[in-house]
Structure formats: C-alpha cells, structure tokens
Amino acid sequence: MKILNVQQIREADQFTIKNEPIASIDLMERASGQVVNWVCKHFSNEHEIIVLAGSGNNGGDGLAIARLLSNQNYSVKVVLIMGESGSDDFEQNLDRLKSLKKVEILNDFNFSNSNNDYIFIDAIFGSGLSRPIEGDIAKFVQKVNEAKGIKLAVDIPSGVFADEPSPGETIFKSDFTLSFQVPKLAFMMAENQQYVGQFEILNIGLSEEFINNCISDYSIYELTKELKLLLKVDSIAHKGIRGRATIIAGGHAKMGAVILAAKGTLHSGIGLLSVQVCPLCIDIIQNQIPEALILEDENDYVLGSFLGYNKQDVLVFGPAIGFANKTIKLLEEILKTFKGQLILDADAITILAKNREMLELLPEGTILTPHHGEFKRLVGNYSNNFEALMQLKSFCKHHKVVVVLKGKFTAVCNEKGQVSFNTTGNQGMAKGGSGDLLCGILAGIAPRVQNPFETAKLAVYLHGFSGDISLKEYGENYMTPSTMISNLKDTFKKVEN
Ligand SMILES: NC(=O)C1=CN([C@@H]2O[C@H](COP(=O)(O)OP(=O)(O)OC[C@H]3O[C@@H](n4cnc5c(N)ncnc54)[C@H](O)[C@@H]3O)[C@@H](O)[C@H]2O)[C@@H](O)CC1
Numbered sequence: 423m424k425i426l427n428v429q430q431i432r433e434a435d436q437f438t439i440k441n442e443p444i445a446s447i448d449l450m451e452r453a454s455g456q457v458v459n460w461v462c463k464h465f466s467n468e469h470e471i472i473v474l475a476g477s478g479n480n481g482g483d484g485l486a487i488a489r490l491l492s493n494q495n496y497s498v499k500v501v502l503i504m505g506e507s508g509s510d511d512f513e514q515n516l517d518r519l520k521s522l523k524k525v526e527i528l529n530d531f532n533f534s535n536s537n538n539d540y541i542f543i544d545a546i547f548g549s550g551l552s553r554p555i556e557g558d559i560a561k562f563v564q565k566v567n568e569a570k571g572i573k574l575a576v577d578i579p580s581g582v583f584a585d586e587p588s589p590g591e592t593i594f595k596s597d598f599t600l601s602f603q604v605p606k607l608a609f610m611m612a613e614n615q616q617y618v619g620q621f622e623i624l625n626i627g628l629s630e631e632f633i634n635n636c637i638s639d640y641s642i643y644e645l646t647k648e649l650k651l652l653l654k655v656d657s658i659a660h661k662g663i664r665g666r667a668t669i670i671a672g673g674h675a676k677m678g679a680v681i682l683a684a685k686g687t688l689h690s691g692i693g694l695l696s697v698q699v700c701p702l703c704i705d706i707i708q709n710q711i712p713e714a715l716i717l718e719d720e721n722d723y724v725l726g727s728f729l730g731y732n733k734q735d736v737l738v739f740g741p742a743i744g745f746a747n748k749t750i751k752l753l754e755e756i757l758k759t760f761k762g763q764l765i766l767d768a769d770a771i772t773i774l775a776k777n778r779e780m781l782e783l784l785p786e787g788t789i790l791t792p793h794h795g796e797f798k799r800l801v802g803n804y805s806n807n808f809e810a811l812m813q814l815k816s817f818c819k820h821h822k823v824v825v826v827l828k829g830k831f832t833a834v835c836n837e838k839g840q841v842s843f844n845t846t847g848n849q850g851m852a853k854g855g856s857g858d859l860l861c862g863i864l865a866g867i868a869p870r871v872q873n874p875f876e877t878a879k880l881a882v883y884l885h886g887f888s889g890d891i892s893l894k895e896y897g898e899n900y901m902t903p904s905t906m907i908s909n910l911k912d913t914f915k916k917v918e919n
C-alpha cells in the first residue's frame with residue numbers, strides 16, 4: 423500500500439474529480455458515507471455523536487457525516503469551531519444540515535456532561551493544516567482531549583502534520599483515525615501513536631490509475647500471492663535448494679541468543695543450519711538443536727576463528743557476540759570475504775559504529791537489523807522518527823545496504839532509499855530474544871527469496887505475524903520469543919496457503 427504526501431493526495435482528488443468525473447461535493451459525500459458506514463459497523467446508535475467541525479473541507483466532511491449519521495437515527499450535535507463561513511463544500515453541507523432540522527448546531531460545547539458513551543468526531547483540520555493549532559481552538563481541543571468519550575478523527579487528527587514532524591503542543595488525541603484512500607507518513611511515526619490511535623484506510627474511489635503512477639519512497643507492506651510464491655520450492659527439493667545458513671552469535675554463557683536465532687532459522691525452512699560455537703558450548707547446541715551442524719571455534723570463551731564459510735548462502739553475525747578483539751577481527755575478515763547474504767545484528771552493529779572504517783567494507787545488499795539505540799550509534803542522535811527516516815535513507819543509499827530499523831512500525835529501507843513499513847507485531851514482542859528470532863527468520867528465508875529487500879520485508883512481516891498469534895493465544899505478558907517460535911507454525915501455514 424503506497425503512502426502519498428498531501429500534495430499527491432490533493433492531485434489525486436483533483437484528477438478523480440476531473441476524470442471520473444465527479445463533483446467535489448459528491449466526492450465529499452462519498453468520503454463521508456464511508457466514515458458513516460464504519461461508525462455504524464462499530465458503534466450502535468445509543469452513542470451520542472458530537473461532530474467538531476472546522477471551516478475547510480475536513481469540516482465539510484464533518485457536516486456531511488453529521489447529516490448521514492442523523493439519517494441513521496443517531497443523536498448528533500455539531501460544534502462549529504470556526505463559525506459559519508468556510509470552503510464552498512463546507513457551506514453547501516451546512517445548508518443541507520440546516521434544512522434537515524434534526525441536528526443541533528452549536529458554537530461551543532459544555533463538556534461537563536460528557537461520558538464514555540459520547541463519540542467525538544474530529545473534523546476540525548485535515549490535510550489542509552498549515553500551522554500549529556493555537557488560541558481558542560487549542561483551548562477547545564485540550565478540553566476534548568480531557569473529556570470522557572470515544573475520540574475519532576476524520577482523515578487525520580487535527581494538529582498532526584501528514585508529511586513532517588508536528589510542531590504544535592495541542593493535538594487531537596484519537597482512539598481511531600479514519601483516513602481516506604491512502605495512509606499518511608505521519609501514521610508510521612511512533613511519536614504520533616498517541617494521537618492517531620488505531621488507523622483505518624477507507625476507500626473513497628480516488629483514481630487508481632493516478633495513484634499507481636504516483637512516485638513515492640514510502641509504502642506499507644502487504645503480503646501478496648506473488649510474495650507467497652517466493653517461499654515455494656519444487657517437490658523434488660533437496661537441502662541445497664532450501665539453502666545453507668550459519669549463525670555466528672553468542673559465546674560462553676550467552677547461548678540463549680544462538681538457540682532462539684537457530685530455531686527461527688530452522689522453522690523458517692532452511693535446508694542446512696550450522697552454528698559456530700566455543701568448545702565448551704557444543705553440548706548445549708547438540709542438546710537443544712539436534713538439526714544443527716557444529717562449527718567449532720578454537721577459543722574457549724569468545725568467538726574468533728575464521729572458518730571459511732564458502733559454501734554458505736547466508737551468514738548471521740552478531741547477537742550477544744560481544745566485543746572481543748578476536749571477534750572484531752573475525753567480523754572484519756567476513757566483511758572482506760563472504761560472498762553470500764550477510765545479516766548483521768546487535769553487537770555487530772555496535773562494532774561497526776565503533777570501528778567506522780569497517781563500515782566501508784560492508785558488502786552490497788548486507789541486511790542490518792538495528793533498534794533505534796543501535797542505529798543512533800551508527801548515524802548520530804535524532805529527536806523524532808521523521809529525522810530517523812532521513813538518516814535511514816541516506817545510510818542505506820551511501821552503503822548500498824538494507825536496514826531493518828526496528829520499532830513500533832519497523833521500517834525496512836533499501837539501497838535506493840525506498841522504505842517499507844511493517845504493521846504486524848505488538849508490544850508483547852518488546853522482550854529480550856525477539857531480535858535474535860528475527861535474525862533467524864531472515865536467515866531461514868533468505869536463500870529462497872534471493873533478494874535482501876524482499877527477504878527483510880517478508881521476515882519482519884512473518885516475525886510480527888507470529889507475535890500477533892502469540893498475543894492472541896497467550897496475552898502480552900506471558901508470550902515470549904519461544905512462544906513466537908511455536909506460532910511460526912500457523913504463520914507459515916497462512917503464508918503457504
Ligand atoms: N475533494 C477533496 O479535495 C476532498 C477532501 N476531503 C477532505 O478535505 C480535507 C482537506 O481540506 P482542506 O484543504 O480544506 O483543509 P482543512 O479542512 O484541513 O482546513 C483548511 C483550512 O484551515 C486553515 N488552517 C490550517 N491550519 C490552521 C490552523 N492551525 N489554525 C487555524 N486555521 C488553520 C486553512 O487556512 C484552511 O482555511 C481532507 O483532510 C479531507 O478530510 C475529503 O472530503 C475527500 C475529498
């Protein structure tokens with residue numbers, strides 16, 4: 423699903439109005455109708471509806487929504503935040519609403535009576551927001567934010583800028599945001615979560631042709647039939663077709679990370695798995711992962727032996743591996759010689775950040791999987807996710823790598839600076855070991871997908887999906903990366919069918 427900026431969405435509106443053709447007021451009616459359908463589906467007409475309308479087209483939507491909900495027998499009140507004169511479509515909808523005579527139209531609202539059955543619909547500002555909300559409107563929005571009731575934003579919460587950081591201090595806090603046709607970049611930024619709530623994209627019939635032709639660096643990942651085929655192998659498959667992976671992670675007393683990654687790789691379809699371990703840890707792996715071949719390191723407590731790896735399709739390096747000089751040298755050697763798919767995580771990323779000359783050795787197409795703390799070590803500090811995104815794109819372009827920046831909406835970026843956001847996953851996954859499992863899944867599918875960007879997007883999706891199953895099955899407290907490994911079973915069933 424493509425993410426478009428405000429300018430592009432405006433052009434898509436205009437193109438649709440001209441070429442469908444449809445009058446602007448009728449397009450507004452269609453958009454409002456979709457919001458009303460959604461409300462009717464989710465909330466009974468026992469709820470009291472309060473529509474907060476600005477004077478632009480977002481306000482126009484609000485007035486149409488008020489009329490249509492009233493026609494569905496909801497009790498509706500409208501508060502005109504900016505008076506009675508506004509855009510053409512606003513004024514036309516105000517006339518329609520007045521002639522309906524069923525909806526009370528107010529200039530202010532007494533919040534003291536509001537309760538949890540109230541639904542406040544924010545149609546104050548949409549994509550036309552051009553400056554922070556201030557003065558009386560800000561005071562009003564603050565009162566709504568403090569009031570009891572369900573909060574629903576039309577298109578975008580008032581005060582949130584769609585394409586850039588929102589500088590204002592007063593922003594409508596929604597439980598649900600019902601946005602038209604395409605998601606907005608702001609929805610993918612963790613700092614906006616408290617305002618956006620859960621977002622839904624409503625199809626209002628804007629020209630698909632126009633949207634397909636829009637160029638955008640941003641999209642939301644969706645699993646398609648073609649992507650599912652990436653994981654299929656011939657019925658005469660042998661382990662070579664499924665690929666060979668080696669995991670170089672952990673070290674003495676840090677074998678948990680290795681086991682989680684290794685299980686992730688095995689249960690994602692790898693043909694042959696090898697694990698490099700210190701001699702003292704061989705038994706642990708042989709007990710826990712009987713499928714794994716052991717590559718014995720010559721060091722007792724840290725990993726440091728370069729073992730060739732020339733038959734390997736994919737190599738994971740980093741989880742809990744530490745920072746011993748021998749380990750750093752091993753990574754350097756691998757960067758210089760390994761020709762397959764390299765996946766670098768955790769301590770490997772910190773090693774690169776501290777030994778910056780090694781960054782220039784990164785093979786093209788390497789997948790790096792930092793969380794924000796690790797990414798900041800690589801690129802320096804940033805204060806919001808829009809800045810992080812710019813850093814992400816420039817890092818990937820400069821080093822010609824794929825970076826998985828892990829967070830609420832994990833962003834996967836390729837060497838062209840194209841960014842795909844993932845929407846599977848949940849807060850129950852924010853636990854130690856979750857990243858190790860992701861590395862494992864990446865390694866498990868990489869040899870079949872054979873494209874680092876597609877591998878990373880799909881692995882992040884699968885990882886989040888199994889997290890979502892775990893959440894349903896076990897709840898956010900009980901679930902662990904280990905339950906997610908067992909839920910890979912249903913995850914792959916879904917993907918395979
Ligand atoms: N035909 C279309 O173009 C469609 C537009 N739609 C709706 O139209 C919205 C965009 O409408 P508009 O472009 O009229 O913009 P808005 O309705 O967001 O508001 C714009 C108005 O508010 C003023 N304004 C902006 N920031 C302000 C601030 N901080 N304080 C005070 N005033 C401020 C602007 O000067 C302008 O007059 C979308 O979000 C969507 O809800 C939908 O009806 C779908 C179809």
Ligand SMILES: [K+]
Binds near residue numbers: 480545548577
């Ligand atoms: K709004």
